[in-house]
Amino acid sequence: MSLRFARRVERSPRSTRGTDRSPGFARRAGWACALLALAGCGGAVRMDPPSPEPPAAAACRALAGRLPQVLDGAERTESDPPSPYVAVWGAGEIGLRCGVPRPANMAATDQVPVVDDVAWFADPARPALFTAIGRAAYVEVTISRAHAPESVLVELAVPVKAALPQTG
Structure with a gap:
C-alpha cells in the first residue's frame, strides 16, 4: 500500500x-x-496477538527466540502491540502468530504439504495463509505476494522444528 x-x-x-x-x-x-x-510505512505493524494455552505459550516463547531477523529478504520489525506470540517482517509483508486455534476449516482428511518435516495447512479460502500443524502449538503465517511461500516456509521450518515438538 x-x-x-x-x-x-x-x-x-x-x-x-x-x-x-x-x-x-x-x-x-x-x-x-x-x-x-x-x-505500515514505518514503526510497528499492527497485528493482534493470540492468547495461547499455557503449554502452547511456553512453546511459542521458545519459538520467538529462534526466529530469524531476516526472512526471505525482509527485515524483522516491531509489532503493535508487542507480543512474544507475534513476529513481523518487512512492512507487514510476512506475519507470524504462534498459539492460534486449530484452523476451523481444516478437515481430518485434508492433504497438507510437508516442508522440511513441518506440515502446513494451506487455507483454500485465504491463499496467503498457512498454518503449521501437528506441533505443540499452531503457527499461522501470512505471506504477501511479494514473497514466495515455499521460500518462507523452508526458512521457518528450522525454528519451528527446534522449538515446537511434534504431537501424536
Missing part, C-alpha cells in the same frame, strides 16, 4: 507557519508519524 501525503505551505515574510519555528510544527509532525505507522 502506498500513501501520498501532500502539504501546501504558504509563507510570508511575517509568518513562520510551516517552518520548524512554528508552535504547531511538532504536533503536525507527530500526526504524520502516527499516520505513517498506521499505514
Whole structure:
C-alpha cells in the first residue's frame, strides 16, 4: 500500500507557519508519524496477538527466540502491540502468530504439504495463509505476494522444528 501525503505551505515574510519555528510544527509532525505507522510505512505493524494455552505459550516463547531477523529478504520489525506470540517482517509483508486455534476449516482428511518435516495447512479460502500443524502449538503465517511461500516456509521450518515438538 502506498500513501501520498501532500502539504501546501504558504509563507510570508511575517509568518513562520510551516517552518520548524512554528508552535504547531511538532504536533503536525507527530500526526504524520502516527499516520505513517498506521499505514505500515514505518514503526510497528499492527497485528493482534493470540492468547495461547499455557503449554502452547511456553512453546511459542521458545519459538520467538529462534526466529530469524531476516526472512526471505525482509527485515524483522516491531509489532503493535508487542507480543512474544507475534513476529513481523518487512512492512507487514510476512506475519507470524504462534498459539492460534486449530484452523476451523481444516478437515481430518485434508492433504497438507510437508516442508522440511513441518506440515502446513494451506487455507483454500485465504491463499496467503498457512498454518503449521501437528506441533505443540499452531503457527499461522501470512505471506504477501511479494514473497514466495515455499521460500518462507523452508526458512521457518528450522525454528519451528527446534522449538515446537511434534504431537501424536
